[in-house]
Amino acid sequence: MNFTFQDYYYGYLSIDKKELEIGKRIFSSDQRNKPLNGQFVQYLISTHIDGRLIFSVAPQYYDDLFEFIKGQAVDDADEIIEMLDIFFSNKLESFKLRKMYRLIPGEDYDIWSSSNSSAVKLTKEIFMEALENIDEAEKTEAWESKKGEILEDRKFVVLDGKKVVSACKISDIDFGGGNIAVWTDSDYRNKGFGKEVVTEAVKWCIYNSILPIYWVDAENTASISLAKSLGFEVKSQEIVASITL
Known part of the structure; x- marks a missing residue:
């Protein structure tokens, strides 16, 4: 890969480096309207960039957020959550702040250190066999929704017989980063x-020159432990306002 986490992150958050350097802290981002993992x-x-709190926000909320936080000197995570809860309370229904x-x-991550893996690439045949107990119409619908990631070899599974018992996919690829x-x-x-x-x-991801991104809720200690046990390191801490589709 010939790019860095910063390259990916600035793109993902729509940060203009020159504007950041002169003190801008709110950035309008079309990416904020794009569903992640279809969910x-x-x-x-x-998040904090170079020690400064910044906001990447969907364009439709940019002007209101600019006016809302103007002059406010918040920095603590709990204060940010309280502020954003007030801001979105009359704008979004059923939103979460996480x-x-x-x-x-x-840097020391070694993808070759593991061996004897039972994980296999998910194929159409494996996918369809796992759905043997549902009718053909539902199978077709399921295949249409998943075929992109399967045909592009972006999903891996562990099987117990025909049953998928563990799975991992690169759900979205944006700005050179792949969401795990x-x-x-x-x-x-x-x-x-x-x-x-x-x-x-x-x-x-490595084969395809994509930066693996492991994005996880801070309260999901099991998932964080899994990532760290594999050599992943935290690069950013975020407060996120989101809705579930």
């Missing part, structure tokens, strides 16, 4: 399957 929309991301971490593989989304069936946790599928997803 939720992050209308606002607040503390999040964004991690990437550290991992899931493991509750009956199959603590067996190392999550590590195996994440490792394969990271390999895919």
